[in-house]
Amino acid sequence: MEAPPVTVMPVTGGTINMMEYLLQGSVLDQALDSLLHRLRGLCDSMEPETFTDHELVYLLKGQQGNPFILRARRSLSHPNTPWHLRYLGQPEVGDKSRHALVRNCVDVATSHNLPEFLNEMGFRMDHEFVATGHMFRKGAMKIVVSKLSRILVPGNTENTERLSLSCLVELSVLAPAGQDTVSEDMRSLAEQLKPLLHLEKIDPSKQRH
Amino acid sequence: MSGGPAVRVSIESSCEKQVQEVALDGTETYVPPLSMSQNLAKLAQRIDFSQGSDSEEDSAEGEPRDREWGKQEQEEEEGTVKFQPSLWPWDSVRNNLRSALTEMCVLYDVLSVVKEKKYMALDPVSQDPTAGKTPQVFQLISKKKSLAIAAQLLLKGGEKLTKSVAENQENRRQRDFNSELLRLRSQWKLRKVGDKILGDLSYRSAGSLFPHHGAFEVIKNTDIDLDKKIPEDYCPLDVLIPSDLDGSAYIKVSIQKQAPDIGDLGTVNLFRRPQKNKGSTQPWHVKLEAAQNVLLCKEIFAQLSREAVQIKSQIPHIVVKNQIISQPFPGLQLSISLCHSTSGEKKSSRASPEKSKPDNHLYVLEHNLHQMMREFHKQQLSSVVMPHPATAPFGHKRLRLAGPLAYDKTEISNLQQSEGLLEKIIKQAKHIFLRSRTARTIDSLASRIEDPQIQAHWSNINDVYESSVKVLITSQGYEQICKSIQLQLNIGVEQIRVVHRDGRVITLSHQEQELQDFLLSQMSQHQVHAVQQLAKVMGWHVLSFSNHVGLGPVESIGNASAVTVASPNGEYAISVRNGPESGCKVLVQFPRSQIKELPKSDIIQDAKWSHLRGPYKEVHWSKMEGRNFVYKMELLMAALTPCP
Numbered sequence: 001m002e003a004p005p006v007t008v009m010p011v012t013g014g015t016i017n018m019m020e021y022l023l024q025g026s027v028l029d030q031a032l033d034s035l036l037h038r039l040r041g042l043c044d045s046m047e048p049e050t051f052t053d054h055e056l057v058y059l060l061k062g063q064q065g066n067p068f069i070l071r072a073r074r075s076l077s078h079p080n081t082p083w084h085l086r087y088l089g090q091p092e093v094g095d096k097s098r099h100a101l102v103r104n105c106v107d108v109a110t111s112h113n114l115p116e117f118l119n120e121m122g123f124r125m126d127h128e129f130v131a132t133g134h135m136f137r138k139g140a141m142k143i144v145v146s147k148l149s150r151i152l153v154p155g156n157t158e159n160t161e162r163l164s165l166s167c168l169v170e171l172s173v174l175a176p177a178g179q180d181t182v183s184e185d186m187r188s189l190a191e192q193l194k195p196l197l198h199l200e201k202i203d204p205s206k207q208r209h
Numbered sequence: 210m211s212g213g214p215a216v217r218v219s220i221e222s223s224c225e226k227q228v229q230e231v232a233l234d235g236t237e238t239y240v241p242p243l244s245m246s247q248n249l250a251k252l253a254q255r256i257d258f259s260q261g262s263d264s265e266e267d268s269a270e271g272e273p274r275d276r277e278w279g280k281q282e283q284e285e286e287e288g289t290v291k292f293q294p295s296l297w298p299w300d301s302v303r304n305n306l307r308s309a310l311t312e313m314c315v316l317y318d319v320l321s322v323v324k325e326k327k328y329m330a331l332d333p334v335s336q337d338p339t340a341g342k343t344p345q346v347f348q349l350i351s352k353k354k355s356l357a358i359a360a361q362l363l364l365k366g367g368e369k370l371t372k373s374v375a376e377n378q379e380n381r382r383q384r385d386f387n388s389e390l391l392r393l394r395s396q397w398k399l400r401k402v403g404d405k406i407l408g409d410l411s412y413r414s415a416g417s418l419f420p421h422h423g424a425f426e427v428i429k430n431t432d433i434d435l436d437k438k439i440p441e442d443y444c445p446l447d448v449l450i451p452s453d454l455d456g457s458a459y460i461k462v463s464i465q466k467q468a469p470d471i472g473d474l475g476t477v478n479l480f481r482r483p484q485k486n487k488g489s490t491q492p493w494h495v496k497l498e499a500a501q502n503v504l505l506c507k508e509i510f511a512q513l514s515r516e517a518v519q520i521k522s523q524i525p526h527i528v529v530k531n532q533i534i535s536q537p538f539p540g541l542q543l544s545i546s547l548c549h550s551t552s553g554e555k556k557s558s559r560a561s562p563e564k565s566k567p568d569n570h571l572y573v574l575e576h577n578l579h580q581m582m583r584e585f586h587k588q589q590l591s592s593v594v595m596p597h598p599a600t601a602p603f604g605h606k607r608l609r610l611a612g613p614l615a616y617d618k619t620e621i622s623n624l625q626q627s628e629g630l631l632e633k634i635i636k637q638a639k640h641i642f643l644r645s646r647t648a649r650t651i652d653s654l655a656s657r658i659e660d661p662q663i664q665a666h667w668s669n670i671n672d673v674y675e676s677s678v679k680v681l682i683t684s685q686g687y688e689q690i691c692k693s694i695q696l697q698l699n700i701g702v703e704q705i706r707v708v709h710r711d712g713r714v715i716t717l718s719h720q721e722q723e724l725q726d727f728l729l730s731q732m733s734q735h736q737v738h739a740v741q742q743l744a745k746v747m748g749w750h751v752l753s754f755s756n757h758v759g760l761g762p763v764e765s766i767g768n769a770s771a772v773t774v775a776s777p778n779g780e781y782a783i784s785v786r787n788g789p790e791s792g793c794k795v796l797v798q799f800p801r802s803q804i805k806e807l808p809k810s811d812i813i814q815d816a817k818w819s820h821l822r823g824p825y826k827e828v829h830w831s832k833m834e835g836r837n838f839v840y841k842m843e844l845l846m847a848a849l850t851p852c853p
Contacts, residue, residue, distance in 0.1 A: 044414050045415060045590070046592065049595045051597055055598075071600075074598055081598070082609060082610060082612070083613075084598050084601045086600055107602055108612065111613040111614075135599055137595070139413060174602050174603075192400065
């Protein structure tokens, strides 16, 4: 029986070429309430959405230097929703005047046997954490305010410990490549959140130690 | 006098100076005359202060009295008693000095009494009430004057207060800029950019995807002349709305017969009179609301025209200027137009095809368009779109399952919303039109045909795509007996579904004629059913009944029905055939005994055979008494039933 035709050409178009525009910042826990209040006023009027997610970061170490990172995330508050697999590329080194961090982003929804699959593929779990918090949206922009907790016993998401006394705030937009106007909207929203919160682009590669 | 030798005359003043001493050599030493001050001092020493010209004091010494008496003696002599002759230039000085001294002494005495209270004390003197009695008129006048002064003071104070209150009210009415800004901010979204205040009147934060920015600017209204009176509707705050949102707009949905020529289509411009500004709403609020309405209408029309162009349908929709035209039914035209009148234009509406039918505008559909648009907005914001886990992209949560659960194309297309705004509104328009035409058909039939009567009971609660009506065909006066034809009509978008009482379900198309024909056939069937029911009541026996007889002339609408009933004693029988087109035919069968010429036959010997029914005779139904068919039938039956 003939094998079904499989194309060897790389897949282009569709969701492969989406870029993620990102701005990050943090607030202390004491300022969290006022930040949420502010965001409720600035963002689209809908009920504030809370979430509890469990993220696992998988690494594939090859012979080359940089390991390949995939992030698998599932929702603990909605257990029936599919898992989410994400690949984030290197931040684009463009002009310095761009206000947000731009990197290639591939998002895939998967079934619930993702960890086993990744293990079979050769990925090894590097670390995992639990994130809880609130989500807001303004048009195409998504603002996520999350508290990160460390998992003490691997696999047990009940026993967690707060990583810090502050919350991570991320402003992100998923857009096809080439649309630089979204960074202007992001910048104006970031301006409106000052001085409560300073959102800026933080290059993850510079953070490695 | 001349003549004599000049005589030298020397004049010498008499020596007035006293000679003090004569020296041995003859020189005389005079007493130096007194200088001015010495002279004055000498004269002043002569003033006798103890004696005053007008002194009235009763000093105990007699000396002044003596002096007075002396003076009086002199008075008689000289006639002047007022002054000492030698002191005349100093008299006033002396008197004044003396009186000053007296005053000072008195003052000193009073002060020492008040202060020391050793030998004398001040005691209030009881006033004699009758002593200082002033006349009443004087009292009244003085009281009046004092009251007037007090009143004047109070009035002045009151005036000041009212002036300040009026100023406050004036300020409040003027509504200074900041308080207006606060009010504006409580209802509209504002933000400060640099030194400008911008606002957002679009629906983007409510879920709209229309790319219009919808930004307005807030400015101070400074063009006010402070000298003139401030006008009643003055507002210190003004809003600048974008020029393309100026004026007011609405969406007009109308159904009319097919326009003969497409070239007739022009810009539909119907000018609706602007609403009167209620006193309580601010002018900026009215302006912003109107601009927001214009924006929503533009969004609706943009969405409709986009769908009209993109979606393939059997009869393509036409988008011309500000109108979208489509054909819901053949011969019918649905036009949706955006009527935007800017505030600058004041000209009266052009004569447009719609003008002849002013009530052609389907307000319900316009409202439904607004509602559907807002529902679309709301769906964008529903929590169904929010991703769980948080890093996933936005999207409907059921669609996210498409990957993991391996949906195929049909399942995905089921999930996605297939109907756009235009399709929905066309369906609603079709339904409205079908419903109104059904009602018109039933009403015209009811008014045209009196026997039998047709009644329609419309249900109160309907759907946008479905309505229902119950149609009853009855005969007047016999509603309880003849109620076999009851139809439930479910009017859908394109079809009418009829459910008969006996269980049959018939689907009619949108053609008006079909419904009319159907109802006519049902009416004719009703008559025959009525005879059947009546026979039961009257005691007659039903011999045969058929809804669709195959005998007689062929009807073009439906089928004829027939029934045959026999009298209780069997002597008479009535046959009725009723068709929608051919009308009714009633035949009565008589017993043989009533026939005049009965052929005598050898075979039939017995007399009892004459009781059998024989030939038929037709009834002139139009000449029968009775207001409707069933009544006539009842009379006929009664006539054919002999009294026992």
